[in-house]
Amino acid sequence: MGKPTGFMEYSRKVAGSVPPGQRLEGFYEFKSPLDRKDQEEQGARCMDCGVPFCQSDYGCPVDNLIPEWNDLIYHGRWEEAFYRLMKTNNFPEYTGRVCPAPCEHACVLAMNDPAVTIKENEAAIIDWGYEAGLMTPRIPAVRTGKSVAIVGSGPAGLAAADQLNQAGHQVTMFERADRPGGLLMYGIPAMKLDKKLVQRRNNLLQAEGVIFRTGVDVGRDVSLKELQREYDAVLLACGATKPRDLPVAGRDLSGVTFAMDYLTLSTRRVLDSSWSIPEELSAQGKRVVVIGGGDTGNDCLGTALRQGCSSVLNLEILPQPPLDRTREMPWPAFARTLKSDYGHEEASATFGDDPRLFSRRTLRFVGDKIGRLRGVETIQVRWEKEPGETPRPVDLAGTEEVHPADMVLLALGFVGPEEYLVGDFPLDRDGRGNFQAEEGHFLSSKPGIFVAGDARRGQSLVVWAIKEGRGAAREIDRYLMGFSELP
Template sequence: MGKPTGFMEYSRKVAGAVPPGQRLNGFYEFRTPLDLREQEEQGARCMDCGVPFCQSDYGCPVDNLIPEWNDLIYHGRWEEAFHRLMKTNNFPEYTGRVCPAPCEHACVLAMNDPAVTIKENEAAIIDWGYEAGLMTPRVPALRTGKTVAIVGSGPAGLAAADQLNQAGYQVTIYERADRPGGLLMYGIPAMKLDKKLVQRRNDLLEAEGVIFRTGVDVGRDISLAGLQREYDAVIIASGATRPRDLSVAGRDLQGVSFAMDYLSASTRRVLDPSREIPSELSARGKRVVVIGGGDTGNDCLGTALRQEAASVLNLEILARPPLERTREMPWPTFARTFKSDYGHQEAQAVLGEDPRLFSRRTLRFVGDRIGRLRGVETIQVRWEKEPGEAPRPVDVVGTEEVHPADLVLLALGFTGPEEYLAADISLERDGRSNFRADEKTYLSSVPGIFVAGDARRGQSLVVWAIKEGRGVAREVDRYLRGFSELP
């Protein structure tokens, strides 16, 4: 806990930000952190709640010792807070920036007042740790002589690599992109997660002995069976990278692209300014329509505005969320309430209105005579629910509308790992097309091959990927040695 009366004395205060209309001139992080004294006051708000639901199944998946490090920063004991944080989370510099913070939704204080700033306290601790010189290479003193290959360098693969490397294994990560990091490098825009932070952490892992082999697409450049023969164990942590498509008329028009292709092309340009963005993936001067209202859709809005799009519009088939919790989402469950993220705020500042249209189903894409996209036709829907059945959208006749568009970005989520990755071994898949793996051991249907992260459980959060990476590392260690002391 923090100060016994802190939650009554201090109001919730979050990091500031460069105003929405003034931060569109570059892809830089625009948050302005609190100073240490202000952050310590926020730590003081952690109350003596008795049962810290922030650490429950509804809260932090990696079991962060939240009340403990909140109390430590309240007392100004930042180094101790750093060591407590690093016991459970390999990459708090990522979760402290991009996690939707289920811990805060489950915070006991949030029953009646704004939650403790758990996410920002976490970011403040790890940033302090770097500045204090505490994040230095930890090279294992002993090696087991055994080797592990990891397919994919996203948060699950990196967490597994970090844990296994510290346990003495020689770990090699295979990544099909030109830089390691997976979605941390190319899926999340730089203004949301500075790529220098990702590179800094990758460099640290490399200095500790982790080997990165980039530009190698497992399943095409090298077979999974080949890795199985070469290494003592193989972990598939490739993510769920197959984008969900939208099968409507006009899908083949020039100007309809997947959101992740668009975001990746933008980040490659940020990392290498001499590299041109393909014209079909540039929003400059275009009327941009994003279909899908999640985090990826929001990232597309912010990216398009920085590329000087003529306009942005966000279409979402779901109804507008309520402003407050309802009976369907009681505390301490995650509150899926209406919020305005950075991209929505920026569009509001530039265009003068919220860019989102809810309860809209896409009917077709409209093109010109030479196959170029010119618009998106939608219809309004209302959501109906029969007892015992799932809600379903019903078209509202007469509400058809065509929205002008030169670029459509499909941000509809993902359907599982790539089909070709394990074609030579034929790993079993579950009903959602993910690789089937045991819930406790992470073992796939093929001995010696483990699966973790989105490739096993489907599209999810960075913090869940880290949990999966830590879990699979422990089970690989147990598989190879007969026991494990990894947390």
């Protein structure tokens, strides 16, 4: 490394942001990047650690060359850092913003000190690349005459499309929404990922030859059998979009909504001011309860606050995470410790308290005489674990409580691809309801039909979707041509 003692000389310094109580006026990114000199110093903190665990199985799934581009930005060699980054990651402008950074959890420096700012360094490099004019259309010199249909335009589908297009195949992407991008466009709120960035990248792919067919719902508007007949190969990168429900009493009350339906319509309103959100899907003036404590739950908090909710509460059945690593999560494993994300910070700044209640199981939804939601009844639980068994929640009698609510958002994750997509086309599924395809080969139970991303491995991270899309592209290229030179 160019600065072997950098980790001792420089402290971790992260991007600034608009204070939580002041950023609720709009759906805009509120981070202010470091200046060039400070960012280069952060690159200097990367250690000459011998074994860079940030690149291990515990770290970055797409095998980013992290120590290399950290060293390059320290030396001010930003263009070389850009090309190093683009070798492994098709969309660093996304992962540099929304990834939970398993690479930083596995950083060797993080054993004793705050980790290297790998995620922010990544975002800084790609943003510099755009500003420097390096992100221009790369038109394939030769076309193979082979065609590929990709169902779903989220990160897995987009990564596969980018790779296959560069290999010379004609790629057509089918997206049921009105804009391509999948969860990047509609599932992640604009203050977390500016939609202009997504559209900019989609425009670039289109200029390179990728065809987007939006507003086409495969399984309804066109069948999988038709795609198989028309194209030389088909990739299902449709995500795991079937939401997990909460079948308790009162589930049918007006006001109980899946989180992703809420986030999608809210983002559509941000993108198109002429679009009006149905009253039942607006949080304005309402007492909002979000059930589920993951990233989606946090995004619901931030969105509801920007829409002007009168209160917000976040219920989580799991216990409160510890503040530091425990024996169950030793370094370099991902540290599932208590963190306050932007939605938690904003709720605390607005209403004075952390919005989260842990170890709460929902018993029922309470309604009025005309079927409108008025509250959520919960009970506290204690988690118990017998040797060799899975932990289970045990109700604590006498802790029942009704929380006032006019709107409940279910952010409980997803349980696999939606059934209608394949119709009567028999594709094998695994025990969790995902389309079955062997790890590393991505081929489904039908020849010529491949699967990647959440549709294959279940709900996961954007960075894993990109890795899956790249891997599937390589196998599709090999299937079409007999060999592949794709990384």
